[in-house]
Amino acid sequence: MSVENINKIDFMGIPENEPDVVSLAISDHLAWGSTTNEHLYKLQEKINSYIRFIEGGEIKSNFPGVHKDAKKRIEIYFKNNPPDEVMFFFDEVEKVLAEVGVSLRLKLND
Template sequence: MSVEDKNVIDIITIGKEGTLVLTISDHLEWDDENEHLLLLQEKINSYLDFIENGQLVENYPDKADKKIMIQIVFKYYPNKTAEEFLAIVERFLNEKGVAFDFYKLEEE
């Protein structure tokens, strides 16, 4: 599962303070044509649909009262265009009551 599988929730965990964390696994390098950015946007929209259409509560009824966060784990740190996009995503999701976070996976 990855950012390329837009209709799949990659990982669901319970994070700090009991937050329900929906994680996007993103292994793609950044490109000048922004194709990666478009894939990421589709994946985020898919996650938001999963939340807003009630599928999350339907699939995890015991988690219905949890705060929700969408998190992205990147293999490659976002470029400037992606950072700007992620700032917009954060504001948009926060307005909908969904927390947002991202980080680059540290290499061993």
């Protein structure tokens, strides 16, 4: 799975050290550069798909081990770190997700 498979959940699980959290992960292997706007659009569509999955109750039917009060988090794993000039996008995403009770974590390459 990847960021390009908009209607698929890439990975989902409960972190060992956070049993009250359900993590839904996005695998982003795309390069940045001349296609930055297209890249951001794909991420936005993928995130919207994850929100629908959570809000529509599919998270519970597809993962029965999820406690109804579990915290939800979307994690984006980047192969190529986003450039500084697009980080505003993730700030805005974080605000939108907070409104629906979901947190965001970016996993950048060091």
